[in-house]
Amino acid sequence: MLKDEADREPALPIGRLMPFDSSERRKTYLLEFPSGAKLRISAVAKKVVELRWRGEKPGAIAAKITAGGDERSVQYVDELLARIRGLEQNGIKQPDPGFGLRTTLFNPSTVTRMGSAFAWAYSKPALVVNACIVIAALLTWFGARPERRAPHLEPSVLAVGYIAYFATLFIHEMGHAAACVRVGGRPGRIGFTIYLIFPALFNDVGAIWSLPRHKRIVVDLGGLYFHSIIAAIFALVGITLHYASLIFAIDLILLTIVLNLNPFFKFDGYWILSDAFGVHNLGRETVKVLKSLISALAGFERFKSPWPPLTSALLILYAGATAIVWSFFAIRVIKALGAQLHVILMTVMPVWSGGHALTGVELRHLGFAIGGALLTMYLAARILRRGLNLGEYVKLLRSGMRGRGPDSKLTGVGDESS
Numbered sequence: 001m002l003k004d005e006a007d008r009e010p011a012l013p014i015g016r017l018m019p020f021d022s023s024e025r026r027k028t029y030l031l032e033f034p035s036g037a038k039l040r041i042s043a044v045a046k047k048v049v050e051l052r053w054r055g056e057k058p059g060a061i062a063a064k065i066t067a068g069g070d071e072r073s074v075q076y077v078d079e080l081l082a083r084i085r086g087l088e089q090n091g092i093k094q095p096d097p098g099f100g101l102r103t104t105l106f107n108p109s110t111v112t113r114m115g116s117a118f119a120w121a122y123s124k125p126a127l128v129v130n131a132c133i134v135i136a137a138l139l140t141w142f143g144a145r146p147e148r149r150a151p152h153l154e155p156s157v158l159a160v161g162y163i164a165y166f167a168t169l170f171i172h173e174m175g176h177a178a179a180c181v182r183v184g185g186r187p188g189r190i191g192f193t194i195y196l197i198f199p200a201l202f203n204d205v206g207a208i209w210s211l212p213r214h215k216r217i218v219v220d221l222g223g224l225y226f227h228s229i230i231a232a233i234f235a236l237v238g239i240t241l242h243y244a245s246l247i248f249a250i251d252l253i254l255l256t257i258v259l260n261l262n263p264f265f266k267f268d269g270y271w272i273l274s275d276a277f278g279v280h281n282l283g284r285e286t287v288k289v290l291k292s293l294i295s296a297l298a299g300f301e302r303f304k305s306p307w308p309p310l311t312s313a314l315l316i317l318y319a320g321a322t323a324i325v326w327s328f329f330a331i332r333v334i335k336a337l338g339a340q341l342h343v344i345l346m347t348v349m350p351v352w353s354g355g356h357a358l359t360g361v362e363l364r365h366l367g368f369a370i371g372g373a374l375l376t377m378y379l380a381a382r383i384l385r386r387g388l389n390l391g392e393y394v395k396l397l398r399s400g401m402r403g404r405g406p407d408s409k410l411t412g413v414g415d416e417s418s
């Protein structure tokens with residue numbers, strides 16, 4: 001290739017290439033940029049990047065790839081390289097619909113330091129000790145008299161319980177960060193967000209995309225692991241020392257664990273399922289497989305899926321379950337809204353027709369009903385936004401383009417269009 005030497009542009013390797021652990025049938029790779037942004041690319045695109053890093057020009061790259069058996073145009077190479085250049089400069093934009101507001105509480109270097117301090121919790125001896133703590137807590141809990149498990153809750157008890165509970169949310173995120181350090185990733189910031197209507201903390205663990213799937217699952221489970229140890233300690237102390245606030249905090253923690261494990265909202269359960277299936281963008285890939293299934297059933301085309309048969313079947317099951325859960329959720333919201341509007345009307349109507357003033361009790365009811373209705377409408381709007389976003393996915397599929405992965409562990413994994 002000496003004759004090209006003169007007009008080669010310098011193109012130093014920017015970022016690094018690594019295999020991506022996924023259950024997808026074709027082999028894919030991850031191109032990670034210095035900004036931390038990641039692009040999931042095909043084997044052909046990987047070759048393009050490698051040739052570019054060796055200083056080849058687009059024309060020569062296209063010729064080489066075509067000679068290797070994959071026919072690609074210079075335009076394909078040009079477009080791919082332009083997209084990569086854009087990412088080198090700007091990173092991946094993430095219009096994640098679920099997370100509107102996001103504030104950083106701890107920056108990545110602080111989180112890494114704190115995570116390193118707790119990484120020992122994933123060593124074998126620590127796992128055994130923690131399992132013993134959980135078992136001791138369960139024995140203590142179920143051996144205790146019922147009134148100890150359900151103490152009288154005064155406002156001060158509730159207040160202290162809530163504070164203790166909020167502290168455990170931070171420990172939950174530390175669980176993810178410590179796991180990330182343990183499996184060799186670098187955790188990102190810990191921040192505050194509102195998901196749907198739930199105030200939540202998050203730990204950005206986008207760095208783990210480059211790790212094997214079983215390690216990613218450890219990080220996904222890290223929050224629940226730390227949360228269950230804390231709940232066990234609360235149970236031991238709360239029951240033996242008769243400390244009602246801790247018992248109340250346990251109720252909240254258990255509720256959080258259940259909510260977190262549900263794989264239909266983008267909480268821990270979603271990522272556990274995503275990594276267990278080996279499907280990097282569960283929401284969008286599910287829509288794609290479902291769309292192919294529907295058009296196959298309608299006789300338009302043969303069913304095709306980039307995933308192995310078992311994964312495809314699981315995705316279809318997941319799609320069905322998601323539809324049921326979201327419809328159930330939507331119906332509940334509509335019903336709640338109806339009930340609240342009913343209360344508002346029933347309170348206001350007699351005042352209009354009879355002309356008597358509202359009593360204090362009525363006024364309070366009305367206030368609660370209006371507040372509840374507003375909250376419900378807000379929730380409905382957020383659900384609708386998510387629904388509209390699904391519409392976006394479908395539009396994207398129709399136009400034959402592959403999107404840029406909005407839902408990907410907070411730091412996005414982009415998709416190369418191939």
Ligand SMILES: [Zn+2]
Binds near residue numbers: 172173223224260268
């Ligand atoms: Zn979590």
